[in-house]
Amino acid sequence: MNVPTENEIRDATFAVEFTHRLRFTHDVFGGDAHTLTELLESSEGRIPKVQFWLDDQVSLASPDLKHRIQRFCSRHDQTVQVTGNIQVVPGGEGAKNDIHLIERMLKCFNHADLDRRSYVIVIGGGAVLDAVGFAVAIAHRGLRLIRIPTTTLAQGDSGIGVKNSINLFQKKNWVGTFAVPWAVINDRKLIETLSDRDFCCGFSEAVKVSLLKSGTFFEHIHRDAPAIRQRKAEAWAVIAESAQWHLRHITAGGDPFEMLEARPLDYGHWSAHKLEVMTGFELRHGEAVAIGVAVDTIYSSMAHGLSPADADRILDCLEQLGLLLDHPALQDTEALFSGLEEFRQHLGGRLTVTMLDGIGRPIDVHEIDHELMRQAISVVAERVGRSRSTT
């Protein structure tokens, strides 16, 4: 091989191949246990080490879950070497608001001698998945992460993604990495204990992905909204389709690690992230996203050619899902607009926000007309006020 001289050295591009393993189960620690064991590869004949991390609210809501995990482990002790107790983390945004929890996680991984071929299996809502996923990504520069999401939001959206993070400096997702999970298992049984509030609000991300990717998918969600709210079969179909769109975006969309200036999956999120912080996380991520999607939808109809009839259908869909909410924080537009600057800073470069010029037709915009945005916010607030007074 000819070694190039210093003057001949040029940029070298390279690509790395990843596999994203997405599975759907009915009872992953019962009848579908093989789905999990088949994902655990042994290396050089050694039984893989596995450590379990569990959202405390999931554990509380299913008192027999720990026992079922332990039974799964003892039944499969030829394929799974469990290290340490099942670790429990506070569920919800609190898991992402305490950086010291990350240190505790790293200590547990170290104590169990986990290495880059070991598996951390995390069971919980999107917040717990994000926090544990971050610790997993930085330990030894990355252990193998198996996510078992337990909310509608995490099964249809965040659990499929390749991001993890915690909050810092009163800013959402300020610390984190991109890391492709080893696998994601969407299990139906684990979601059964979810409260109605959390069950419904996860569908705001499904609405979001439909608005970006497929008018037909949006029609289905809109048509099935009442059935979704009642947790009928249609809800599972929407979660599965949302997860598939998400997967396709990551694996075939050309920008899994968000190097380009647009972050289309963050439609409605510039205000949502800010609202979560402004309300001290009183609003759930899914609820804040529903508000953010409603506001950017009205703005899109005022400034970017989305038809008013389509905008109305989108808000109606959110309403039918029980998601069209208003919050007093929405009136503090100056604080809210600082969310736009934080959104820009996160990626660097010029501001790029996704808007719609039709359902399924996202566009990138680089400027927001603040006066028009204020009007869009008022339209959403007034609509919520009207629907409240008629119910």
Ligand SMILES: NC(=O)c1ccc[n+]([C@@H]2O[C@H](COP(=O)([O-])OP(=O)(O)OC[C@H]3O[C@@H](n4cnc5c(N)ncnc54)[C@H](O)[C@@H]3O)[C@@H](O)[C@H]2O)c1
């Ligand atoms: N990494 C990403 O790409 C990405 C994308 C979107 C959202 N997110 C993040 O996801 C988080 C929101 O996740 P979420 O909507 O899943 O909410 P969450 O994790 O905050 O969960 C909501 C509540 O439900 C509880 N819970 C979870 N599963 C349960 C179950 N089966 N039974 C009973 N209680 C249960 C949790 O403990 C919590 O109290 C936010 O922090 C958001 O920023 C990350």
Ligand SMILES: [Zn+2]
């Ligand atoms: Zn989101």
